[in-house]
Amino acid sequence: MKKIPMRTLLFRVGAVLLLAVIAYSMTIIGRGHTVYMDSKRLDYNGQTYETPYKVVVYVNDEQVAKLYDKERGMSTWIGQNFSMTLEITQKKGGTEETQEVSLTLPRNMDGIILNLPALLAGLPEDAYLSEFVSAPEEEEKTGDEGITDEFGLTTTEELPAE
Amino acid sequence: MNMKPKKTGGGSFVEQLQNNSVPIMFILICAVCIPISGFSPGYLVNEIMTRLGRNAFLILCLMFPIMAGMGLNFAMTLGAMAAEIALIFTADWQIWGIPGIVLAMILSIPISVLLGAFCGQILNRAKGREMITSYMIAFFMDGLYQLLVLFMMGPVIPILHSSLRLPRGYGIRNTVSLLHMRQSLDNLGAIHIGGVKIPVLTLVVIAIFCLFIVWFRKTKLGQDMRAVGQNMDVARDAGIKVERTRIIAIVMSTVFAGLGMVIYLQNMGNISTYSSHKQIGMFCIAALLVGGASVDKASIGNVFLGVILFHTMFIVAPATGAKITGDSMIGEYFRVFASYGVITVALIMYETKKRMAKGKIGQRLQLAQSEEESR
Numbered sequence: 001m002k003k004i005p006m007r008t009l010l011f012r013v014g015a016v017l018l019l020a021v022i023a024y025s026m027t028i029i030g031r032g033h034t035v036y037m038d039s040k041r042l043d044y045n046g047q048t049y050e051t052p053y054k055v056v057v058y059v060n061d062e063q064v065a066k067l068y069d070k071e072r073g074m075s076t077w078i079g080q081n082f083s084m085t086l087e088i089t090q091k092k093g094g095t096e097e098t099q100e101v102s103l104t105l106p107r108n109m110d111g112i113i114l115n116l117p118a119l120l121a122g123l124p125e126d127a128y129l130s131e132f133v134s135a136p137e138e139e140e141k142t143g144d145e146g147i148t149d150e151f152g153l154t155t156t157e158e159l160p161a162e
Numbered sequence: 163m164n165m166k167p168k169k170t171g172g173g174s175f176v177e178q179l180q181n182n183s184v185p186i187m188f189i190l191i192c193a194v195c196i197p198i199s200g201f202s203p204g205y206l207v208n209e210i211m212t213r214l215g216r217n218a219f220l221i222l223c224l225m226f227p228i229m230a231g232m233g234l235n236f237a238m239t240l241g242a243m244a245a246e247i248a249l250i251f252t253a254d255w256q257i258w259g260i261p262g263i264v265l266a267m268i269l270s271i272p273i274s275v276l277l278g279a280f281c282g283q284i285l286n287r288a289k290g291r292e293m294i295t296s297y298m299i300a301f302f303m304d305g306l307y308q309l310l311v312l313f314m315m316g317p318v319i320p321i322l323h324s325s326l327r328l329p330r331g332y333g334i335r336n337t338v339s340l341l342h343m344r345q346s347l348d349n350l351g352a353i354h355i356g357g358v359k360i361p362v363l364t365l366v367v368i369a370i371f372c373l374f375i376v377w378f379r380k381t382k383l384g385q386d387m388r389a390v391g392q393n394m395d396v397a398r399d400a401g402i403k404v405e406r407t408r409i410i411a412i413v414m415s416t417v418f419a420g421l422g423m424v425i426y427l428q429n430m431g432n433i434s435t436y437s438s439h440k441q442i443g444m445f446c447i448a449a450l451l452v453g454g455a456s457v458d459k460a461s462i463g464n465v466f467l468g469v470i471l472f473h474t475m476f477i478v479a480p481a482t483g484a485k486i487t488g489d490s491m492i493g494e495y496f497r498v499f500a501s502y503g504v505i506t507v508a509l510i511m512y513e514t515k516k517r518m519a520k521g522k523i524g525q526r527l528q529l530a531q532s533e534e535e536s537r
Contacts, residue, residue, distance in 0.1 A: 023268040030261020032342050076342060078259050110256055110323075 033077050033105050035059075036113045036132055037084075039067035044127045049117040053094065056087040067116070080105050088120070103129075183511075184504060185454040188471040191500070192478065199481035206477065208358045213473040214466070215348055215364040216429040220422035221446045221465045222371055223415050227292070228460045229384070230411035231391030234447045234505075237281045237296035237412070241419025242439035243307045244273035249424065249433055250311070250338055254321050258342035260350065263428050270420035277303065278416030282409030289394070293457070293509075300443060311435060334435050344431030364425060371418070372462050387411055391458070448472060448501040457512040475500060 037057050042049045057065040057073050064084075065073020075084070083102040090097070101119060105112055111132025118128035179186065196206065220238070227235040248269035252262045281299050288295040315321050316332025328335055348361035378384045389397040390407045398404050423442065427433055450460060452475075453468025476497055483493025 019268050019271070023265055026261040026265040026268070027255060027257055030257040030259055030265060032256045032258035032262075076258070078261070078342075 028107070029079055031079065031107055033082070033109065034111045034132070035075050035077055035082060035105070036111065037065060037067065037073040037075070038113055038115050039069060039071050039073075040115060040117070041069075042115050042118045042127070044118060044123060049121050049123075051117050052088045052090045052120075053092050054089040055116055056096075058085040058087070059083075061085075077105065080107060086116070086120070182454055184452055184507060185467060185471060188452050188475060188500075188504075192471060192474045195475065195478040195482040198485050199478040200485065201478060201481065204357045206474065209477045210470055210473055211358055211360060212348075212429070213476075214469050215361040215368070216426050217446065217449065217469050217473070218368045218465060219371055219425050220419060220442065221450050221469060222368070222375065222462070223418035223422055224446060224450055225375055225460055225462075225465075226387070226411045226415045226418075228455070228458065229379070229391055230387040230408050231394070231458065232285060232296075232408060232411060233293040233457045234450070235296055235412065235415050235419075236293060236443045236447065237285075237299045237303075238415055238419035238446065239300040239439050239443045240277040240281055240303055241270070241274045241416040241421075242423040242442050243303065244270040244277060244416070245420040245423030245427065246433055246435065246439060247273055247307075247310070248420070249340065249427055250315070250321075250326065250334055250435070252343075253338050253340060253433075254323055254326055256323075256342075259346045262340075262343045263347055263424055266424045267421050270424060271417055274417040274420040275413055278413035279409060281416065282412035285412060286405045286408055304440065307439075308436065336435055338433040338435055340427060340431050340433060343428050345429055347425060347428055364429075367425065375462060383407070383410065444505070445472075445501060448504050451504050451508040456508060456515075472501070 037055075039051045039055055041051055051069045053068070055065075055067045056063060057067065057075070059075040059077070064075040065071075067073050081102065082105045083100065086099045086101060088097045088099060089095070099120070103114075103119075106129075109131045111134070113130045113132050115128045115130075220242075223238055223241070224235055227233065245266065248266040251269060252266045257265050281296065284299060285292050285295055310319075312333040315334050316327055321327055321332075321334070326334055326338060345361075347367070348359075348364050351362040353360050353362055379388070386397070386402045386407045387410075389400065389402055390404050394404050397407075423439070426442070427438065430438075449468040449472040450464060451468070452472040453464035453466070455461070455464035455468070478493075479497040479500075480490040480493035483496060484490035486492070
């Protein structure tokens with residue numbers, strides 16, 4: 001077997017390492033999150049935090065939600081450093097107050113719920129941030145489990161239940 | 163002095179017509195279908211531009227095996243499968259946007275290299291029958307792909323999100339959404355001219371790949387590939403490792419097919435898990451042939467002409483069919499017929515030319531022999 005020259009070997013190992021580093025960095029900077037903003041009254045440590053009359057949420061200069069009491073907005077975000085602009089109207093007919101909010105999103109969570117009253121009151125992370133867990137899906141009988149053949153037809157055979 | 167053989171006009175008018183019969187036929191089809199379809203020029207150009215960005219990279223990957231004399235690589239499907247597997251992981255790990263595309267491309271590389279090396283080894287044992295062998299390898303590997311995706315993803319290979327898994331708990335759903343990755347590459351730096359969206363970054367990536375191919379042809383490995391493509395025995399006598407060169411050609415084709423498939427699927431915005439890869443080889447090969455390439459000769463120009471002509475036909479055929487017969491399915495049938503038909507025609511033409519060339523050599527030999535005998 002022909003011996004590979006050291007320079008070639010180093011170049012190859014270096015290329016593989018470089019690709020691995022790029023791939024790993026992509027998993028960090030490209031981590032996507034769905035952020036849900038809740039305008040919901042919160043009881044924390046015996047104290048109640050009321051919702052403002054209206055909160056308009058801007059993410060990347062784009063309005064993603066206009067929230068009144070007990071309403072939820074949603075936005076998607078890539079990366080960990082989340083920032084949004086909130087236009088808060090405390091009372092009906094009152095003046096708007098703009099607030100910039102920046103926070104670090106946990107990497108292990110896909111869906112993140114932010115409680116806006118808690119966030120605006122400056123409470124700790126465990127008060128304003130929680131994980132969004134979607135309700136378990138009901139088994140669909142849409143034939144999605146079927147395999148399409150080369151003509152694009154789907155088999156209708158039922159798969160054995162687990 | 164460096165003497166280069168001067169390129170002449172390339173034979174008589176009839177010969178030129180014969181050599182370019184497929185592109186001419188498609189130009190005529192398009193010329194007839196476009197006015198009947200009733201599509202506006204803006205719409206057509208926009209659609210063609212989208213398809214150019216989506217398909218050109220994939221078609222360019224067919225150049226390497228042609229360079230090495232291995233014909234049309236039907237096993238580029240293997241690269242497409244690698245890309246799909248990589249994209250499933252990327253979707254499961256929730257890596258979105260451009261980073262998701264880059265990650266999928268990187269993840270597809272080792273899978274493509276393995277599959278390509280395997281395919282190359284087999285094709286080395288089937289010299290002269292590479293195309294049919296690669297076609298069968300694509301079918302055979304599709305079975306393995308289904309085993310992996312339908313049964314191993316979930317219980318063996320962890321898939322975190324139930325939205326990707328089948329309701330039974332394992333295996334991947336028929337459609338995997340790439341919504342958060344959709345057209346990320348195309349939209350970055352895209353410009354709109356007269357209502358036509360030009361995906362600048364995608365076109366830049368394609369242009370870089372074209373430049374790479376041009377550069378690669380001039381390298382030692384590129385020259386070796388061309389030498390192997392022209393005559394394996396002569397290349398072997400010249401000290402070129404024929405088998406190794408052929409494997410490299412297939413590996414390169416498979417890897418770039420994987421990268422191309424990522425570009426293709428990010429444009430589509432979803433993966434048809436069990437069917438996306440199946441037709442891709444066929445349509446890419448058909449497009450290349452429509453562009454005037456043959457089994458043993460292809461250029462970058464053929465790729466772009468092929469994409470434009472083939473996809474123009476794809477866009478206008480259903481509408482034309484609907485206008486003429488009242489049934490758009492006629493157009494669908496026609497485009498399927500045309501895409502498979504063009505491959506058949508190209509293969510027949512290749513064989514005919516080969517036989518004619520052999521016949522001419524035989525005639526010359528016979529003539530020389532009879533002249534010698536008469537002396």
